[in-house]
Amino acid sequence: MEERWARRLERQEAIVEVRNRFLEKDRSLDRAAFEEVFDARTLLTIYRLMKRGVIDDFYGVISAGKESRIYHAKNRAGEELAVKIYLVNNREFRKGRLEYLVSDVRLGRVGGSIRKLIYLWAKREFLNLKQAYEAGVPVPKPHAVIDNVLVMGFIGENGQRYPLLRETALSVDEYADIYRKVLEGIATQYRRAELIHGDLSEYNIMCGPSLSVYFIDLSQAVLIHHPRADFYLMRDIRNVNRFFASKGVEVLEDEEFFEEVTGRRPYELAV
Numbered sequence: 001m002e003e004r005w006a007r008r009l010e011r012q013e014a015i016v017e018v019r020n021r022f023l024e025k026d027r028s029l030d031r032a033a034f035e036e037v038f039d040a041r042t043l044l045t046i047y048r049l050m051k052r053g054v055i056d057d058f059y060g061v062i063s064a065g066k067e068s069r070i071y072h073a074k075n076r077a078g079e080e081l082a083v084k085i086y087l088v089n090n091r092e093f094r095k096g097r098l099e100y101l102v103s104d105v106r107l108g109r110v111g112g113s114i115r116k117l118i119y120l121w122a123k124r125e126f127l128n129l130k131q132a133y134e135a136g137v138p139v140p141k142p143h144a145v146i147d148n149v150l151v152m153g154f155i156g157e158n159g160q161r162y163p164l165l166r167e168t169a170l171s172v173d174e175y176a177d178i179y180r181k182v183l184e185g186i187a188t189q190y191r192r193a194e195l196i197h198g199d200l201s202e203y204n205i206m207c208g209p210s211l212s213v214y215f216i217d218l219s220q221a222v223l224i225h226h227p228r229a230d231f232y233l234m235r236d237i238r239n240v241n242r243f244f245a246s247k248g249v250e251v252l253e254d255e256e257f258f259e260e261v262t263g264r265r266p267y268e269l270a271v
Ligand SMILES: Nc1ncnc2c1ncn2[C@@H]1O[C@H](COP(=O)(O)OP(=O)(O)O)[C@@H](O)[C@H]1O
Pocket: 062, 063, 065, 066, 067, 068, 070, 082, 140, 152, 153, 154, 155, 156, 161, 162, 164, 203, 204, 216, 217, 218
């Protein structure tokens, strides 16, 4: 009995501690907004990650979306991290996501509350990152996932994230160079990681030093055996071609691009 109370007290204290740290670091949220975003369970999850040393401290918010917030953090070893926290009270979490979840053999049977689906969504992003990272695709290094909190490597330096592709202003030659790297990244992702990003565009590609590229936001990536795989791949290719063509790069035909990635011509695709 006493033990239970002690545990409860410890949990309460942990929640208060994490909450205070966040309120101090993230000035964009006042107390009321904070309560809406972070429920007690999420704070406990963060506490667990901190206790394990996966996260040592937070340094502020990188991105505040409707579905997730991303924080800059460091682990005990001093490595910079990006911590993506999926919002569990997000009513707009579309059931449409089920399409991605149920067809994923890695997850087993899918069902349950919205909260559970969001946990699965985070886990899936982690699995996608792991599979891509291990195959040599330039993506953030996955560190850990617990429930709705995903910890990955930070794409940037000294707290400054690298620019998204859409935020860059470069020469045609430089864009041509980046285009080849994006194509290679898509091909490695397809052949070695057996994944298709599914939402690739200038918004989910970051550019590092020496015109290096990183793919981010792999939550909706699908296995190449997904029934709509060719459709998703073709859509990624069209987005990429559209962006680079608009910068004056001589891009491949969509079908040629597809063939370079997969080694075969696309079947007829409904658009
Ligand atoms: N690993 C990372 N390192 C640095 N910045 C990141 C990282 N992941 C995401 N970001 C930043 O956060 C933004 C949102 O992340 P993203 O995963 O694309 O989520 P969503 O588009 O679902 O809000 C990105 O546009 C980028 O600016």
